[in-house]
Amino acid sequence: GAVVSQHPSWVICKSGTSVKIECRSLDFQATTMFWYRQFPKKSLMLMATSNEGSKATYEQGVEKDKFLINHASLTLSTLTVTSAHPEDSSFYICSAPNPGLAADTQYFGPGTRLTVL
Amino acid sequence: DAKTTQPNSMESNEEEPVHLPCNHSTISGTDYIHWYRQLPSQGPEYVIHGLTSNVNNRMASLAIAEDRKSSTLILHRATLRDAAVYYCILNPGAGSYQLTFGKGTKLSVIP
Numbered sequence: 001g002a003v004v005s006q007h008p009s010w011v012i013c014k015s016g017t018s019v020k021i022e023c024r025s026l027d028f029q030a031t032t033m034f035w036y037r038q039f040p041k042k043s044l045m046l047m048a049t050s051n052e053g054s055k056a057t058y059e060q061g062v063e064k065d066k067f068l069i070n071h072a073s074l075t076l077s078t079l080t081v082t083s084a085h086p087e088d089s090s091f092y093i094c095s096a097p098n099p100g101l102a103a104d105t106q107y108f109g110p111g112t113r114l115t116v117l
Numbered sequence: 118d119a120k121t122t123q124p125n126s127m128e129s130n131e132e133e134p135v136h137l138p139c140n141h142s143t144i145s146g147t148d149y150i151h152w153y154r155q156l157p158s159q160g161p162e163y164v165i166h167g168l169t170s171n172v173n174n175r176m177a178s179l180a181i182a183e184d185r186k187s188s189t190l191i192l193h194r195a196t197l198r199d200a201a202v203y204y205c206i207l208n209p210g211a212g213s214y215q216l217t218f219g220k221g222t223k224l225s226v227i228p
Contacts, residue, residue: 004160032214043204044161044218093160097214104214105151108160 003027004096006109013084014117020080021112023050023094029074030096034106035067038091050077050094084116121205126223129195137190137222139205144185149208151216152179152190154201161204161218164190200226 003026013019023033031052036044048069049057056069068080081088091113095106122140129135141150152164165172165179167188172179178191192199204221208214 006160034214034216036218043220044155046215046217049215091158095160095216098163104149104208104210104212105163105166106214106216108153108162111158111160113158 004094004107004109006092006094006112008112009110010113010115012115012117015085016083018080018082019084019114020078021092021094021114023077023079023096023109025075025096025107028096028099030077030099031074032097033071033077034095035069035077035079036093036095038093038111040091044093047079050079052077081114084114086116089114089116121207121219123203123205123219123222125220126225128225128227129192130227131197132194135192135195135199135224137192137203137205137224138187139189140187141205141207142186144207145209147209149210150179150181150185150188151206151208152177152203153206153216153218154199154203155221156198156201164203166208195224195226197226197228200224 005024007022033050035047037047038044047062050069050071052071058064071077091111093111095108098105151166153161155161165177167179180189202221202223206216
């Protein structure tokens with residue numbers, strides 16, 4: 001079946017550096033993808049909607065200049081955390097709409113765990 | 118957004134059926150009821166969804182109350198691999214892909 005992959009699965013970086021996370025839809029196209037963030041023992045929070053060929057739509061309270069999203073192709077969306085700080089340490093998860101099922105179900109990636117030292 | 122209410126946690130013995138409840142008293146007529154689950158350190162996984170009628174698939178069954186104000190996810194035989202957080206989510210469909218996750222129910226399966 002359709003799969004969404006993420007790379008890397010985990011990353012450790014120094015404070016002040018930037019980190020790029022890739023989200024790919026395998027064997028299906030996704031004009032829209034979603035980025036979520038999940039802190040320990042908390043639920044997923046939608047950060048932004050990534051749109052192929054146009055600007056991303058950010059949820060209230062999410063800094064667009066800090067979390068850069070690029071949806072350059074129908075199978076790839078990237079999230080770049082710029083000038084990362086320890087409070088950005090979290091589990092980042094992407095998703096893409098299921099091309100087969102109705103009612104707007106989604107496939108989720110396995111997640112990327114970011115640790116900022 | 119219409120909200121859902123789920124118990125924080127539940128336990129089940131292995132190979133026993135599990136009934137995970139969800140209340141959604143403010144559901145609108147066009148909201149679909151979605152269930153996803155999240156295993157530890159993984160992204161969520163689609164389980165099942167429905168609108169009005171009960172639904173079955175290879176993973177689970179979804180029983181929807183006649184007034185649609187509640188639903189129950191049924192795992193027919195719990196296994197250790199079913200230990201996860203289960204999320205009940207309402208989605209209006211019609212191209213509205215956004216999912217709003219609540220706290221979900223953490224299911225523990227006892228061997």
